[in-house]
Amino acid sequence: xxxxxxxxxxxxxxxxxxxxxxxxxxxxxxxxxxxxxxxxxxxxxxxxxxxxxxxxxxxxxxxxxxxxxxxxxxxxxxxxxxxxxxxxxxxxxxxxxxxxxxxxxxxxxxxxxxxxxxxxxxxxxxxxxxxxxxxx
Amino acid sequence: xxxxxxxxxxxxxxxxxxxxxxxxxxxxxxxxxxxxxxxxxxxxxxxxxxxxxxxxxxxxxxxxxxxxxxxxxxxxxxxxxxxxxxxxxxxxxxxxxxxxxxxxxxxxxxxxxxxxxxxxxxxxxxxxxxxxxxxx
Amino acid sequence: xxxxxxxxxxxxxxxxxxxxxxxxxxxxxxxxxxxxxxxxxxxxxxxxxxxxxxxxxxxxxxxxxxxxxxxxxxxxxxxxxxxxxxxxxxxxxxxxxxxxxxxxxxxxxxxxxxxxxxxxxxxxxxxxxxxxxxxx
Amino acid sequence: xxxxxxxxxxxxxxxxxxxxxxxxxxxxxxxxxxxxxxxxxxxxxxxxxxxxxxxxxxxxxxxxxxxxxxxxxxxxxxxxxxxxxxxxxxxxxxxxxxxxxxxxxxxxxxxxxxxxxxxxxxxxxxxxxxxxxxxx
Numbered sequence: 001x002x003x004x005x006x007x008x009x010x011x012x013x014x015x016x017x018x019x020x021x022x023x024x025x026x027x028x029x030x031x032x033x034x035x036x037x038x039x040x041x042x043x044x045x046x047x048x049x050x051x052x053x054x055x056x057x058x059x060x061x062x063x064x065x066x067x068x069x070x071x072x073x074x075x076x077x078x079x080x081x082x083x084x085x086x087x088x089x090x091x092x093x094x095x096x097x098x099x100x101x102x103x104x105x106x107x108x109x110x111x112x113x114x115x116x117x118x119x120x121x122x123x124x125x126x127x128x129x130x131x132x133x134x135x136x
Numbered sequence: 137x138x139x140x141x142x143x144x145x146x147x148x149x150x151x152x153x154x155x156x157x158x159x160x161x162x163x164x165x166x167x168x169x170x171x172x173x174x175x176x177x178x179x180x181x182x183x184x185x186x187x188x189x190x191x192x193x194x195x196x197x198x199x200x201x202x203x204x205x206x207x208x209x210x211x212x213x214x215x216x217x218x219x220x221x222x223x224x225x226x227x228x229x230x231x232x233x234x235x236x237x238x239x240x241x242x243x244x245x246x247x248x249x250x251x252x253x254x255x256x257x258x259x260x261x262x263x264x265x266x267x268x269x270x271x272x
Numbered sequence: 273x274x275x276x277x278x279x280x281x282x283x284x285x286x287x288x289x290x291x292x293x294x295x296x297x298x299x300x301x302x303x304x305x306x307x308x309x310x311x312x313x314x315x316x317x318x319x320x321x322x323x324x325x326x327x328x329x330x331x332x333x334x335x336x337x338x339x340x341x342x343x344x345x346x347x348x349x350x351x352x353x354x355x356x357x358x359x360x361x362x363x364x365x366x367x368x369x370x371x372x373x374x375x376x377x378x379x380x381x382x383x384x385x386x387x388x389x390x391x392x393x394x395x396x397x398x399x400x401x402x403x404x405x406x407x408x
Numbered sequence: 409x410x411x412x413x414x415x416x417x418x419x420x421x422x423x424x425x426x427x428x429x430x431x432x433x434x435x436x437x438x439x440x441x442x443x444x445x446x447x448x449x450x451x452x453x454x455x456x457x458x459x460x461x462x463x464x465x466x467x468x469x470x471x472x473x474x475x476x477x478x479x480x481x482x483x484x485x486x487x488x489x490x491x492x493x494x495x496x497x498x499x500x501x502x503x504x505x506x507x508x509x510x511x512x513x514x515x516x517x518x519x520x521x522x523x524x525x526x527x528x529x530x531x532x533x534x535x536x537x538x539x540x541x542x543x544x
Contacts, residue, residue, distance in 0.1 A: 009438055010286060011434045014287065015340060016190065016287075018190070020282075021161065021194065022159075022162050022165070026419045043477075044476055044477045052152050054157075056198055058157065058161075058196050060193060061192070062192055068451065147428050150419060151422065151424075151475065152423075153423045158419055165282055169281070178341070180341045205315075205316045288462065290462070293462075297429065298430050326429075326473065328469070328470055329468060329469045330429065330467070332467075337462065
């Protein structure tokens with residue numbers, strides 16, 4: 001499974017002494033964009049094609065805290081793709097294997113102008129690539 | 137119902153031209169802390185008592201995008217409190233009444249050292265205040 | 273002098289227990305955009321005209337720390353405008369009058385495509401408004 | 409010279425389409441903390457010793473914009489250390505060698521309680537390590 005590493009930065013901590021929970025939403029994006037890039041669907045490539053992929057929802061369960069100095073291994077997988085909606089799941093583990101966070105997100109596809117895009121029809125090659133990720 | 141206003145800042149937008157989705161998790165915190173402060177349970181007051189309240193989970197459904205110049209009215213409500221877990225719901229509306237985001241979060245209570253805190257026993261006054269928020 | 277209020281949020285603190293220094297650069301932007309908006313030069317209005325105003329430099333001296341619960345009063349002034357470069361100064365004060373931060377920034381004007389814009393020639397009305405701010 | 413790599417994330421861009429200028433202050437911290445870690449003076453090690461190192465000032469000149477997909481090579485050097493003040497300089501280059509940002513920052517040392525720390529007297533070993541960085 002694809003894994004992305006993120007080292008927690010000092011600016012990502014809060015005065016509770018731990019990584020602020022909002023940052024995990026950003027780590028999800030770091031993992032997701034790296035995963036898509038590795039599989040030939042990088043966000044900037046999509047944007048050049050005239051497609052953007054807004055986030056429809058995020059869910060995040062915090063299992064253990066992290067802080068400055070920790071490194072997270074972020075596992076990313078596509079759990080659903082039906083030509084309209086793309087869903088990801090994420091597991092973030094600390095170096096000792098402790099699960100820090102389990103999360104998911106869903107995404108759609110729109111044109112630069114904001115109109116919904118039927119990927120299958122408009123971008124068949126991208127469609128095939130995304131389909132292949134589900135069973136990966 | 138309690139409402140908190142947040143004006144979207146330029147630094148909260150991304151290159152899709154809209155407010156980056158991770159920032160809504162921060163807007164939830166802005167609304168929640170303002171709500172708790174108004175009801176005599178401000179985070180800094182809790183911390184002085186030796187209690188911190190980490191986030192257990194967040195869920196966020198993005199219904200409409202916002203951007204620089206928009207102002208969100210964030211409605212905050214306590215949906216559950218059982219002495220151990222505190223849950224909030226949020227609705228964020230644009231100035232024209234469009235719902236931009238519907239969200240929820242859950243929280244626990246721990247001592248500064250990280251040990252779980254039974255609020256009812258350790259802080260009965262805080263417990264009563266939080267209980268009163270559920271039916272508010 | 274124009275003053276903008278910013279209440280420090282929990283997510284703006286770091287594990288030193290204070291507002292992370294990078295956030296003051298964002299407070300400068302909050303103050304600057306509010307100031308320009310009040311003076312008829314709002315960023316979104318400029319962007320609709322086809323002009324964006326990238327930041328050329330920032331300088332920030334941290335005089336006293338702040339933390340969650342503090343409210344900063346941010347004074348903003350235009351210190352220079354010559355038709356090409358626009359400069360701002362900022363003083364941020366805590367509620368008791370303690371100066372937390374003294375800062376400055378400089379900005380230029382480019383078209384959406386990135387080409388330099390001679391404001392005086394291309395947008396004479398904007399030019400007059402900006403000129404008027406220097407001596408304000 | 410020490411170089412640290414930072415890949416620009418989508419959440420670091422703004423609606424101008426470029427990396428928001430405030431993030432470079434965070435990239436400075438990423439480079440600085442990595443540099444200190446490599447030289448045996450990691451922030452978390454200092455904190456365990458009871459020393460924190462607040463930022464006194466930052467200066468940042470933006471020379472060229474970057475955006476999602478770019479990778480910055482951040483060169484970090486200590487330009488001054490006199491036992492009380494520690495100063496860093498930074499140069500950030502894009503993959504094609506274009507300089508995106510030239511910056512500097514200064515720092516002091518205080519105890520967890522906020523009292524100034526004379527590093528030379530209180531932490532002679534740390535003092536020697538920091539001194540050695542100036543001429544490196």
